[in-house]
Amino acid sequence: xxxxxxxxxxxxxxxxxxxxxxxxxxxxxxxxxxxxxxxxxxxxxxxxxxxxxxxxxxxxxxxxxxxxxxxxxxxxxxxxxxxxxxxxxxxxxxxxxxxxxxxxxxxxxxxxxxxxxxxxxxxxxxxxxxxxxxxxxxxxxxxxxxxxxxxxxxxxxxxxxxxxxxxxxxxxxxxxxxxxxxxxxxxxxxxxxxxxxxxxxxxxxxxxxxxxxxxxxxxxxxxxxxxxxxxxxxxxxxxxxxxxxxxxxxxxxxxxxxxxxxxxxxxxxxxxxxxxxxxxxxxxxxxxxxxxxxxxxxxxxxxxxxxxxxxxxxxxxxxxxxxxxxxxxxxxxxxxxxxxxxxxxxxxxxxxxxxxxxxxxxxxxxxxxxxxxxxxxxxxxxxxxxxxxxxxxxxxxxxxxxxxxxxxxxxxxxxxxxxxxxxxxxxxxxxxxxxxxxxxxxxxxxxxxxxxxxxxxxxxxxxxxxxxxxxxxxxxxxxxxxxxxxxxxxxxxxxxxxxxxxxxxxxxxxxxxxxxxxxxxxxxxxxxxxxxxxxxxxxxxxxxxxxxxxxxxxxxxxxxx
Ligand code: ATP
Ligand code: MG
Numbered sequence: 001x002x003x004x005x006x007x008x009x010x011x012x013x014x015x016x017x018x019x020x021x022x023x024x025x026x027x028x029x030x031x032x033x034x035x036x037x038x039x040x041x042x043x044x045x046x047x048x049x050x051x052x053x054x055x056x057x058x059x060x061x062x063x064x065x066x067x068x069x070x071x072x073x074x075x076x077x078x079x080x081x082x083x084x085x086x087x088x089x090x091x092x093x094x095x096x097x098x099x100x101x102x103x104x105x106x107x108x109x110x111x112x113x114x115x116x117x118x119x120x121x122x123x124x125x126x127x128x129x130x131x132x133x134x135x136x137x138x139x140x141x142x143x144x145x146x147x148x149x150x151x152x153x154x155x156x157x158x159x160x161x162x163x164x165x166x167x168x169x170x171x172x173x174x175x176x177x178x179x180x181x182x183x184x185x186x187x188x189x190x191x192x193x194x195x196x197x198x199x200x201x202x203x204x205x206x207x208x209x210x211x212x213x214x215x216x217x218x219x220x221x222x223x224x225x226x227x228x229x230x231x232x233x234x235x236x237x238x239x240x241x242x243x244x245x246x247x248x249x250x251x252x253x254x255x256x257x258x259x260x261x262x263x264x265x266x267x268x269x270x271x272x273x274x275x276x277x278x279x280x281x282x283x284x285x286x287x288x289x290x291x292x293x294x295x296x297x298x299x300x301x302x303x304x305x306x307x308x309x310x311x312x313x314x315x316x317x318x319x320x321x322x323x324x325x326x327x328x329x330x331x332x333x334x335x336x337x338x339x340x341x342x343x344x345x346x347x348x349x350x351x352x353x354x355x356x357x358x359x360x361x362x363x364x365x366x367x368x369x370x371x372x373x374x375x376x377x378x379x380x381x382x383x384x385x386x387x388x389x390x391x392x393x394x395x396x397x398x399x400x401x402x403x404x405x406x407x408x409x410x411x412x413x414x415x416x417x418x419x420x421x422x423x424x425x426x427x428x429x430x431x432x433x434x435x436x437x438x439x440x441x442x443x444x445x446x447x448x449x450x451x452x453x454x455x456x457x458x459x460x461x462x463x464x465x466x467x468x469x470x471x472x473x474x475x476x477x478x479x480x481x482x483x484x485x486x487x488x489x490x491x492x493x494x495x496x497x498x499x500x501x502x503x504x505x506x507x508x509x510x511x512x513x514x515x516x517x518x519x520x521x522x523x524x525x526x527x528x529x530x531x532x533x534x535x536x537x538x539x540x541x542x543x544x545x546x547x548x549x550x551x552x553x554x555x556x557x558x559x560x561x
Contacts, residue, residue, distance in 0.1 A: 011317040026228040030062030037069045038080035040272030041287040041294040042087045045263040051312035054093040066095035070103045071217045073201040087295040091305045102217045103203045109212050117156045121249050124159040125176045136189050143181035143189040166209045170196045187242045219243040227255040233262040264323045267478035268293045269485050290545045291479045302532025302547030307336040327552045337530045342370045345461040346510040346525040350389035353437045358386040368416045384417050387465040389509045394460040405458035412458040419445040461526045468509040471542035475504045
């Protein structure tokens with residue numbers, strides 16, 4: 001396994017491509033495409049498909065086209081086109097000059113449909129959508145032929161031309177392929193090729209009032225582009241016979257469709273329809289909410305493209321549907337950030353600590369390592385003074401067994417600074433809450449090591465009260481409480497499984513080096529996890545997202561909560 005996102009390993013698709021290269025089936029060419037419909041933002045499942053298609057092309061010195069399957073003007077928007085291009089680029093893939101739109105082929109597709117009509121392989125049907133559905137039959141019953149199925153070719157040609165000219169109302173007529181109403185494969189029971197839709201298209205405007213169905217557009221687009229391996233998810237397996245039928249009847253260049261299992265990720269929904277519901281229902285704050293499995297959400301959360309590509313490589317490609325544990329995605333992320341993220345000190349739940357024997361007004365600078373995993377990362381200086389903040393839960397008035405951090409009379413290390421011993425506790429008289437910890441420090445322990453070899457068991461991170469910076473910190477948890485969020489009691493909606501605690505906001509104190517953090521800046525808050533400055537962050541109002549905790553807390557809690 002490499003770190004490049006380009007897998008050196010193999011899977012059944014790579015084996016097929018290697019075979020085709022050996023047998024010269026496509027003249028040694030490997031041309032793939034990544035074909036999103038611009039009806040939503042890309043999610044981590046799309047990343048799997050993009051990494052597969054772009055990765056295969058890269059490994060084989062081939063080409064991967066960026067193609068929009070934009071055949072449905074009622075659901076598609078320019079906003080989605082732009083976000084998809086940005087996300088694929090961010091993942092690190094490059095389509096060069098090969099950016100295409102199925103809508104660019106509308107004229108050619110129309111001519112292909114006319115060709116099928118001429119060959120007696122397509123007809124204009126006047127049945128309504130409901131009747132077409134009713135005539136289609138079921139898995140156990142054959143379909144019935146439409147009374148319009150035997151229309152003369154000349155009449156079909158005339159009617160189809162007039163459909164295009166806008167002479168008929170929406171829903172009054174469709175063009176259908178003439179395949180086989182008795183086929184056990186329902187996709188072959190005279191599928192609709194064109195319907196009348198008097199809607200403006202984001203690219204072709206009002207040029208068209210008939211639009212091709214996805215199945216009719218997809219394979220022919222592949223053919224026009226000279227795609228060799230048309231890789232799609234398993235739900236299209238049953239459509240392959242139709243894919244092949246169109247290309248054979250039209251007698252045009254024939255790519256090979258290959259299906260693989262889509263990504264299912266625990267605690268996550270990966271369907272644009274559902275993601276749209278989350279956005280439009282206000283369950284999340286937009287497509288790029290850091291809890292969303294969209295690439296824009298993951299990016300805002302602090303995910304790196306390297307981590308996502310590494311994940312896609314690890315999960316591999318298979319022919320059978322499975323679930324992938326979200327912990328694996330987080331594992332790839334931690335591995336990547338562990339190597340690259342500078343370490344800083346941030347106190348998420350601060351309590352004041354006053355060092356009674358440290359001179360008032362004195363400030364000294366202690367040296368701290370930026371990244372123990374990266375020798376080149378160097379050191380920085382942290383201001384240390386009489387009044388500090390540490391984490392509230394790094395102190396216990398009556399320490400439970402196994403608690404090694406601060407408690408009355410006990411000595412601990414303040415990381416990279418000094419040993420301190422707790423001498424007292426100040427409480428709010430009304431609430432009993434601890435407001436201040438009193439300590440003394442040992443000046444002979446500078447840097448966090450004792451000259452006399454005296455050892456302490458606990459180490460706490462800290463910030464200097466006078467020098468630290470305030471920051472809003474957003475702590476995230478899984479968006480759903482169920483491994484499979486669609487698993488609900490009878491009549492329940494997947495939104496019933498939303499995790500009410502998926503976002504918790506705290507007011508933190510962070511070290512002064514973070515004052516200039518730009519949105520997108522990633523670091524590790526020591527002991528707390530990896531964090532990323534949010535797009536809402538400003539120099540005088542820092543906002544950090546917790547990208548991921550240092551450990552998988554759900555694994556400890558036990559799964560299937
Ligand atoms: P959704 O089901 O999320 O609405 P879709 O299949 O309708 O997705 P498309 O825009 O058609 O989305 O997808 C573009 C490409 O990404 C297709 O090749 C599709 O098969 C693939 N893809 C979509 N979802 C996944 C997934 N969960 N895992 C792997 N590939 C996926
Ligand atoms: Mg789709």
